[in-house]
Amino acid sequence: MTDGKEKIAGAWTAERVAGIAPDPATVTRAKGLAFPSRWIGAGRMATLLWGGVGGRGRTPYQVVADLATAEVTCTCPSRKKPCKHGLALLFLYADQPDVIRENAPPNWVEDWMQKRVAAAERRAAREAKKNEPLDPETKAKREADAAKRVADRESKVAAGVDDLALFLRDIVRQGVAAQAEHSYRYWDEMGARLVDAQAPGLAKMVRSLGEIVHVGPDWAPRFVEALARIHLLVEAYRRIDTLEAEVAVEVRSRIGFRQSQSELRDGPGVEDTWWVLGRWQREDADDGMLTQRTWLYGTRSGREALLLDFSFNGAPLDSRFTPGACVKCELAFYPGSWPVRALAKTEPEIVTRDADDLLEICDSIRANVERNGRTIARQPWAGGFCARVRDVVPVKNERGWALRDDRHEVAISEEHEDRWGLFGMSGGRPIAVFGEWQDDAIHPWAAWSEDDGYVAFAKGRVATW
Amino acid sequence: MVTERTFDQLVKVALLGTERDGDAPTNGRDAETHLLDEAAIAIVTRRAGRLPDDAEAPKPEICAPEDQPRIGARAIEHGTTFLFEPKHRELLVEWLDGVAAVDKCVPPRLIPPLLEAGRHHPKLAERVRCVIGERGRWLAKHNEAWRYALEGAAAVDPSGFGEATSEERIRMIPAWRAAEPAAARQAIEAAFAEEKARARTEFVEALHTGLSMDDEPFLEACLDDRSKEVRRAAAKLLGRLPESRRAARMIERARRFVSASSEGWEVTLPTEVDDAMLRDGILQSDASADGYHWCLTQILGATPPTAFEAGGASVEALVGGVLKSVQRNLLGPGLAGAAQAYGAHDWVEALIFEKVEDDGALWSALPADRREALFLRVLARATSHVSLHRALFHLPKVDGPWGPEFSTRVLHAMQKLTSSEERLGEFPAFAVLRDAGRKLSPSSLPQVTKLVAHTPDQSYWKKSLTDCLELLERRATMVAALQEE
Numbered sequence: 001m002t003d004g005k006e007k008i009a010g011a012w013t014a015e016r017v018a019g020i021a022p023d024p025a026t027v028t029r030a031k032g033l034a035f036p037s038r039w040i041g042a043g044r045m046a047t048l049l050w051g052g053v054g055g056r057g058r059t060p061y062q063v064v065a066d067l068a069t070a071e072v073t074c075t076c077p078s079r080k081k082p083c084k085h086g087l088a089l090l091f092l093y094a095d096q097p098d099v100i101r102e103n104a105p106p107n108w109v110e111d112w113m114q115k116r117v118a119a120a121e122r123r124a125a126r127e128a129k130k131n132e133p134l135d136p137e138t139k140a141k142r143e144a145d146a147a148k149r150v151a152d153r154e155s156k157v158a159a160g161v162d163d164l165a166l167f168l169r170d171i172v173r174q175g176v177a178a179q180a181e182h183s184y185r186y187w188d189e190m191g192a193r194l195v196d197a198q199a200p201g202l203a204k205m206v207r208s209l210g211e212i213v214h215v216g217p218d219w220a221p222r223f224v225e226a227l228a229r230i231h232l233l234v235e236a237y238r239r240i241d242t243l244e245a246e247v248a249v250e251v252r253s254r255i256g257f258r259q260s261q262s263e264l265r266d267g268p269g270v271e272d273t274w275w276v277l278g279r280w281q282r283e284d285a286d287d288g289m290l291t292q293r294t295w296l297y298g299t300r301s302g303r304e305a306l307l308l309d310f311s312f313n314g315a316p317l318d319s320r321f322t323p324g325a326c327v328k329c330e331l332a333f334y335p336g337s338w339p340v341r342a343l344a345k346t347e348p349e350i351v352t353r354d355a356d357d358l359l360e361i362c363d364s365i366r367a368n369v370e371r372n373g374r375t376i377a378r379q380p381w382a383g384g385f386c387a388r389v390r391d392v393v394p395v396k397n398e399r400g401w402a403l404r405d406d407r408h409e410v411a412i413s414e415e416h417e418d419r420w421g422l423f424g425m426s427g428g429r430p431i432a433v434f435g436e437w438q439d440d441a442i443h444p445w446a447a448w449s450e451d452d453g454y455v456a457f458a459k460g461r462v463a464t465w
Numbered sequence: 466m467v468t469e470r471t472f473d474q475l476v477k478v479a480l481l482g483t484e485r486d487g488d489a490p491t492n493g494r495d496a497e498t499h500l501l502d503e504a505a506i507a508i509v510t511r512r513a514g515r516l517p518d519d520a521e522a523p524k525p526e527i528c529a530p531e532d533q534p535r536i537g538a539r540a541i542e543h544g545t546t547f548l549f550e551p552k553h554r555e556l557l558v559e560w561l562d563g564v565a566a567v568d569k570c571v572p573p574r575l576i577p578p579l580l581e582a583g584r585h586h587p588k589l590a591e592r593v594r595c596v597i598g599e600r601g602r603w604l605a606k607h608n609e610a611w612r613y614a615l616e617g618a619a620a621v622d623p624s625g626f627g628e629a630t631s632e633e634r635i636r637m638i639p640a641w642r643a644a645e646p647a648a649a650r651q652a653i654e655a656a657f658a659e660e661k662a663r664a665r666t667e668f669v670e671a672l673h674t675g676l677s678m679d680d681e682p683f684l685e686a687c688l689d690d691r692s693k694e695v696r697r698a699a700a701k702l703l704g705r706l707p708e709s710r711r712a713a714r715m716i717e718r719a720r721r722f723v724s725a726s727s728e729g730w731e732v733t734l735p736t737e738v739d740d741a742m743l744r745d746g747i748l749q750s751d752a753s754a755d756g757y758h759w760c761l762t763q764i765l766g767a768t769p770p771t772a773f774e775a776g777g778a779s780v781e782a783l784v785g786g787v788l789k790s791v792q793r794n795l796l797g798p799g800l801a802g803a804a805q806a807y808g809a810h811d812w813v814e815a816l817i818f819e820k821v822e823d824d825g826a827l828w829s830a831l832p833a834d835r836r837e838a839l840f841l842r843v844l845a846r847a848t849s850h851v852s853l854h855r856a857l858f859h860l861p862k863v864d865g866p867w868g869p870e871f872s873t874r875v876l877h878a879m880q881k882l883t884s885s886e887e888r889l890g891e892f893p894a895f896a897v898l899r900d901a902g903r904k905l906s907p908s909s910l911p912q913v914t915k916l917v918a919h920t921p922d923q924s925y926w927k928k929s930l931t932d933c934l935e936l937l938e939r940r941a942t943m944v945a946a947l948q949e950e
Binding site: 220395425 | 515553577
């Protein structure tokens with residue numbers, strides 16, 4: 001690594017600790033435990049922190065945290081990972097590092113370290129076994145089965161796509177205006193048929209048609225646009241054999257053929273030091289699924305990467321990629337003509353870098369828009385692009401809030417709640433904004449200003465009184 | 466393939482349906498597919514070729530550089546916790562005072578939530594104003610709801626008051642009154658006749674801020690207002706001005722019915738309520754059967770207690786005389802109310818010390834140093850375990866933050882109590898100690914740590930003391946962090 005500023009285990013600030021928390025409630029509870037009087041035998045050695053918490057008659061819970069890998073374990077029965085005790089130890093360390101002295105680890109920490117080594121060895125052994133050659137007969141049978149499954153699915157999807165093509169043609173023949181009489185269920189049923197045809201991507205697109213019909217004043221052009229997008233995908237699939245390999249993969253993934261994550265992890269990766277530009281969590285109102293999107297930028301490769309993470313029923317999301325941090329890690333990219341979606345192949349390791357360097361990877365509003373345009377030309381279904389603009393000033397005009405640089409102006413998405421926060425950070429001076437493009441608007445997830453440095457926004461993070 | 470129709474034209478055709486659009490060229494495909502082909506090409510071309518809008522909105526003027534230093538990283542974390550996590554909010558006031566005490570300001574990130582806090586809680590507004598720096602004033606200029614944070618006349622723009630609606634005027638008055646008391650009152654006087662009763666009441670109540678004898682003539686005139694609410698509001702404010710004509714009339718009345726003496730106060734009850742009393746805000750009661758007790762209580766509550774200081778007896782001796790009077794239950798509440806409203810501190814102190822009245826509001830009427838001194842006197846008087854216990858019971862009534870000396874003495878008394886095996890039934894140890902944790906001087910941390918260490922685990926006090934220590938530790942960390950760069 002050429003960059004002399006990097007070193008293992010970057011500074012742990014309270015903000016960074018909060019970044020790895022499973023939810024805000026756990027942060028609040030953890031802060032209530034982050035006092036020296038709560039802890040028994042807290043100590044540290046190199047990047048390891050440990051301590052006992054609880055007391056008051058009970059056996060204390062034992063917490064170990066590795067500052068380098070952000071690995072936190074605790075003996076409490078909580079499902080939350082990391083739990084409030086683990087976070088509390090890190091908060092205590094962030095707030096009053098001197099309270100936790102360098103010390104020799106007690107026995108239970110030694111045990112933990114040994115177990116960790118043993119687990120790593122077992123994992124390595126499992127990997128090795130997986131790569132052992134199979135006997136020819138089993139191998140042939142497995143391959144034949146797999147080929148049959150693939151062929152079955154292809155023919156199902158092809159039938160579903162034909163069905164959908166007819167459906168689209170009927171809409172256009174009868175007229176879009178006439179579609180208003182269909183209830184929600186009409187679109188849902190077509191969606192269900194496509195799910196049966198094993199084309200979940202198409203199913204989702206069709207269902208969303210039902211959300212556009214008669215919603216808002218200019219629903220008709222938006223509806224026709226959505227139809228045209230589906231049509232484009234249908235046509236692309238029908239002539240998939242004539243497409244370039246990358247585009248074909250993209251089309252298949254849009255339709256709903258899923259890439260196996262383990263296969264992807266076994267393939268080649270991109271090793272780099274990545275800036276975590278920002279992250280956003282959104283809850284689906286219907287099914288309560290939480291989606292987390294994280295944009296990264298490779299400092300050497302110059303590649304953008306999008307990490308997606310999903311959670312149901314409050315299961316913890318991946319919190320290893322803290323916004324504003326710089327992480328060393330190997331990523332595996334999903335193939336396609338706009339290959340940004342990625343998975344972590346190796347454990348991310350946080351390195352210290354001056355956040356001011358973030359500015360170097362930002363450019364003007366115009367350059368961002370042009371980059372998006374080039375991507376659309378290659379991959380017409382692409383959307384939700386990474387936004388990284390610099391030298392912009394938040395402004396308020398009759399239409400609402402916007403970001404402007406010396407030449408251009410772009411609206412700030414309605415979804416961004418903390419407009420005054422952004423405005424205040426700027427004080428009329430240029431700042432940098434990170435986030436995502438939502439059609440023609442930018443949804444700021446984080447911003448950088450000379451006064452505040454890097455600041456991440458989050459949904460609901462607005463003080464209420 | 467050539468796209469001949471624009472996207473808008475395509476939408477028009479699609480809306481009605483291709484059934485009704487027979488003669489469009491179809492490029493060898495059926496009409497529906499052809500339309501979708503064209504639409505697909507149109508949207509991709511449009512999206513891919515889109516350019517950003519030219520900048521139109523003017524840039525805001527640039528904020529002046531900060532001349533105060535900003536608080537350090539650890540202090541920022543603390544402030545963020547207090548603002549965004551309501552559970553930890555109890556320390557926000559002390560934190561704001563701490564920031565102001567080191568003469569620093571907060572970083573821009575924390576300003577909008579602070580301005581919101583001050584907008585909803587008048588008690589925070591002044592503190593917020595002290596810590597937001599240039600950036601905060603810059604922000605306040607851009608948001609009408611935050612104008613209160615601007616200093617002095619800048620906080621209000623009274624030019625529009627004459628043409629404003631009642632609602633707007635009611636909203637403008639408090640900030641204007643705080644900035645320019647005399648000008649605001651004159652504007653109220655000028656507008657008074659044309660306003661409805663509700664607005665007039667709000668106007669009079671707004672004079673509470675910055676109240677002085679300059680307001681007396683106007684308030685006196687308000688006693689003749691046609692609205693009962695306005696009259697009551699005016700009487701209440703006049704009840705804070707010992708030099709007012711209303712106070713003089715009350716003194717005159719009180720002397721007619723009450724004669725103060727250290728040997729026991731003499732009381733005769735009024736026999737009627739005359740029109741002059743009603744004008745001064747004495748409220749009629751149906752309970753005339755009890756011999757006009759209620760009337761005399763109200764008169765006493767509106768009479769500056771200093772009026773009874775005559776004949777050389779000390780205030781304490783006079784209060785002692787109240788206890789000797791058969792009418793002590795009537796005199797006590799009346800005197801306490803008046804002492805509090807008129808700010809007669811000697812009387813407040815004497816009434817508390819002599820145990821005539823001792824509610825929390827009375828304690829709060831004293832300035833911090835006198836409050837602490839008084840409590841120490843109460844504490845010094847407690848010789849037995851039981852009386853010490855009773856004295857400490859009142860500790861939460863002493864507002865914080867407490868000075869170092871006071872904290873030490875209180876903890877010393879607490880130690881006597883906690884080291885005893887004697888368990889006292891009703892003592893609300895948890896509430897008293899939690900409250901103490903919020904108010905004790907951070908300098909007393911070692912003393913509390915020692916107290917906790919010396920208290921056995923099974924003691925009734927242990928949990929409460931630990932909580933107290935925790936809170937104090939948190940405050941000490943907070944104060945220390947404010948010193949850092």
